[in-house]
Amino acid sequence: xxxxxxxxxxxxxxxxxxxxxxxxxxxxxxxxxxxxxxxxxxxxxxxxxxxxxxxxxxxxxxxxxxxxxxxxxxxxxxxxxxxxxxxxxxxxxxxxxxxxxxxxxxxxxxxxxxxxxxxxxxxxxxxxxxxxxxxxxxxxxxxxxxxxxxxxxxxxxxxxxxxxxxxxxxxxxxxxxxxxxxxxxxxxxxxxxxxxxxxxx
Numbered sequence: 001x002x003x004x005x006x007x008x009x010x011x012x013x014x015x016x017x018x019x020x021x022x023x024x025x026x027x028x029x030x031x032x033x034x035x036x037x038x039x040x041x042x043x044x045x046x047x048x049x050x051x052x053x054x055x056x057x058x059x060x061x062x063x064x065x066x067x068x069x070x071x072x073x074x075x076x077x078x079x080x081x082x083x084x085x086x087x088x089x090x091x092x093x094x095x096x097x098x099x100x101x102x103x104x105x106x107x108x109x110x111x112x113x114x115x116x117x118x119x120x121x122x123x124x125x126x127x128x129x130x131x132x133x134x135x136x137x138x139x140x141x142x143x144x145x146x147x148x149x150x151x152x153x154x155x156x157x158x159x160x161x162x163x164x165x166x167x168x169x170x171x172x173x174x175x176x177x178x179x180x181x182x183x184x185x186x187x188x189x190x191x192x193x194x195x196x197x198x199x200x201x
Contacts, residue, residue: 008095011051031098036111043117054088057118062132066158082109113139131156
């Protein structure tokens with residue numbers, strides 16, 4: 001572990017030790033995890049504490065661990081299916097940090113919104129809601145961002161069909177765009193191998 005990363009690791013553990021459930025260092029980056037009920041407190045502390053000063057939230061991404069039940073770096077089972085990961089930047093200390101929080105209910109995944117802490121998280125959380133179906137409690141305007149108004153489902157979930165549920169097309173008779181069930185036949189793509197005539201002979 002580099003000196004800079006070790007300094008950050010020690011500072012995070014010292015300041016947030018009672019709120020963290022996991023701290024991992026992998027490929028030169030530090031990831032911390034907390035319970036969803038502690039997210040707002042942890043976010044405010046990460047931003048406001050003088051030794052941390054993570055002034056910027058530069059990205060939020062969703063994760064669906066449904067086909068990844070045995071954990072990432074340390075091979076421990078993961079507690080839940082859905083998680084949100086906040087990518088944070090401290091300009092003051094030139095540090096980067098990932099903050100991961102799991103939604104406690106797989107059937108109705110809800111975690112608190114951090115828009116009140118980092119306003120830049122607004123559209124990022126909307127994107128995660130749209131693509132993964134994670135709900136952010138307290139978000140000021142939680143609606144779809146990338147998919148169409150009538151879109152059904154959340155396309156980045158592992159159980160979402162590759163061809164989707166509905167397709168849209170322009171109907172000449174009705175003079176408007178209509179939605180209908182997908183008409184694409186599911187198929188398995190097998191790569192075609194072409195060999196020269198005298199191959200192997």
